[in-house]
Amino acid sequence: MGELTDKIKGAANKAAGSVKAEVGKMTDNPELEAKGELQKAKGEVQSAVGTVKGKLGDKI
Structure with missing residues (x-):
């Protein structure tokens, strides 16, 4: 998945x-x-993964 998809x-x-x-x-x-x-929490992790992918770009 790409950065935007993860986010x-x-x-x-x-x-x-x-x-x-x-x-x-x-x-109750x-x-x-x-x-x-x-x-x-899963959503937080997915967003973080998207951010990391965005910062690394094509390096991953």
């Missing part, structure tokens, strides 16, 4: 994770809240 997928996962986590809090569902937090 877009990262942003989507962060947004979806935030929604899941909030719904989990509102419905700790499992859903945890899944949302994990998805947000």
Whole structure:
């Protein structure tokens, strides 16, 4: 995947994770809240990977 693809997928996962986590809090569902937090973390990693790819350019 390219830099932009990683960043877009990262942003989507962060947004979806935030929604899941909030719904989990509102419905007192700790499992859903945890899944949302994990998805947000996945999004953070994807965004970071995209940033690194952008800085390294064609070197990777």
